[in-house]
Amino acid sequence: MIAGIDLGTTHSLVGVMESGFPVLIADESGHRLTPSAVWFAADSDEHVVGWPALEKRKSEPSQVVTSVKRLMGARSPSSEASLRVQVGGKSLLPEEVSALILSKLKADLEKACGKVVDRAVITVPAYFNDAQRSATKRAGEAAGFTVERLLSEPTAAALAYGLDRLGEHARVAVYDLGGGTFDISVLELRHGVFEVLSTNGDTRLGGDDLDASLAVAWGIPVTDAEKIKRGLTDQDSIELDGQIYLRADLERICQSVVDRTRAHCLQSLADAGLETSALDAVVLVGGATRMPLVRKFVASLFGREPDVSQHPDEAVALGATIQAGILEGGLQNVTLLDVTPLSLGIETFGGLMNVIIPRNTTIPCKAGEMFTNAVANQATMRISVLQGEREMARDNWKLGEMDVVFSPSPKGQARVGVQFELDANGILHVLARDTVTLRDTVVQIQSAVEVSDEAVEKMLGDSLEHAFEDMDERIFTEAKLKADEMLPAIAAALTQLEGEVPDGVRQEIDRLVLAARSAMEARSTGELKALLKELDTITEPLATALIEKTLAGA
Ligand code: ADP
Ligand code: MG
Secondary structure: OEEEEEEOOOEEEEEEEEOOEEEEOOOOOOOOOEEOEEEEOOOOOOEEEOHHHHHHHHHOHHHEEEOHHHHOOOEOOOOOOEOOEEEOOEEEOHHHHHHHHHHHHHHHHHHHHOOOOOEEEEEEOOOOOHHHHHHHHHHHHHOOOEEEEEEEHHHHHHHHOOHHHHOOOOEEEEEEEOOOOEEEEEEEEEOOEEEEEEEEEEOOOOHHHHHHHHHHHHOOOHHHHHHHHHHHHHOOEEEEOOEEEEHHHHHHHHHHHHHOOHHHHHHHHHHHOOOHHHOOEEEEEOHHHHOHHHHHHHHHHHOOOOEOOOOOOOHHHHHHHHHHHHHHOOOOOOOOOOEOOOOEEEEEHHHEEEEEEOOOOEOOEEEEEEEOOOOOOOOEEEEEEEEOOOOEHHHOEEEEEEEEEOOOOOOOOOOEEEEEEEOOOOOEEEEEEEOOOOOEEEEEEHHHOOOOHHHHHHHHHHHHHOHHHHHHHHHHHHHHHHHHHHHHHHHHHHHHOOOOOOHHHHHHHHHHHHHHHHHHHOOOHHHHHHHHHHHHHHOHHHHHHHHHHHHHHO
């Protein structure tokens, strides 16, 4: 069993996979969020972590450490030595304090599942440097964990939101406004893994700043301000100690703090080289993003409604737990992260592979495309279902075949929709529908996902090795298909327009057609494409003339 842990500045959480589902663990008081606070006794080694430590902040503030995450891996300003925290007459490294928080999470987890859990995935901000990451890892080890992986927080959040389902090259922005830090990251899904394209933020900007602003504006203690702030997330007004507080007032006071996140978002987008329109999703992380004010701000800045389908303050821990499940290997049968090992598609005209579900797409998934008849009055279409990464159909594996019957129609006019549905068990259902008769043909293919690792390796190796030849062949085949269509059409037009095409034009067309035929023979793709383009231009008036003629005749 591997634990998934969000070691946060304000709150920390732990989760574990249970029968294939990520479950976050509650502490003895029933809270899944544990404050990242530790109280140290003044005259003994005693310490307390979490809610009771936060309580003690009222009576013994100097004995409580909070927000120690900010100090992880830091050097003391006066010397090269690691910075230490002085508390309750003790001098501790930040990672030693973090280790106590992790130990508490570990104990809660072990109590909940009744066994020892000594492996963990721990999240860190995307901007954490080596020293900060190493300190986090040492904290995990000191708490008795083998740290299997340090996972970046935005990546964890993206996993929790299931954004891997968006498919290859999906880009997402993760807007994380926590208690004391603001992070914005832009990620791109590449080869089934989220890569951080850019990250930006402010390590001194978060919900605490909102509390401080409110406390000043309303002349109340920050703890009250925080309570009122939370209340006004769900209600328009709230009463405390006989005083009425309005959400509208809160929004006016908080606006300038929230506005400070704008420049970071814009910078992060600029660094990623993206406009907001290029994003496929924006997700919210961090407790403060529960506020309607923040949601409105994000929606207007990014020009789209953010995804709020997860609890923003639990998303990172949930993602860490999912990652733990992946590392355990127990997630194979869980739909969330099972992916197609190789692309699935069908053979199209000219023996090309037409990918319908790309490799590494999360299953279950569904995708489709429209196809047409290559020959006039063709009554059936053979669909070969293929798997692999090569451009030419013959180099891929054939999983099965089906014949689709459709109503005879002129070339290019039939419409057959082909849909691939890969279910959670890895079974591929291929459905072909004649859009005229709405007749469906269905086949099921069992083996789409169960491919041995070696076979996948070999296919990927081959596709890399032959990438250039494959691409050349595809481009040539596409040009040839175009020529096969164009040349007879031109010949037909010339016959119909007998005597109406100037000699010079006709001769030029003949010359180009001959040249195109020999370019096809010689398989010179570039030349063929250039000739077809010329033919396209020169025969344009012919097409117009033909249409006019038809209209005049009618
Ligand atoms: P961190 O990642 O820094 O540990 P969290 O994601 O737990 O932080 O966010 C903590 C912040 O979220 C605090 O400022 C808290 O006041 C704020 N917060 C939590 N719930 C709400 C809510 N319902 N409305 C407004 N703010 C909230
Ligand atoms: Mg956080």
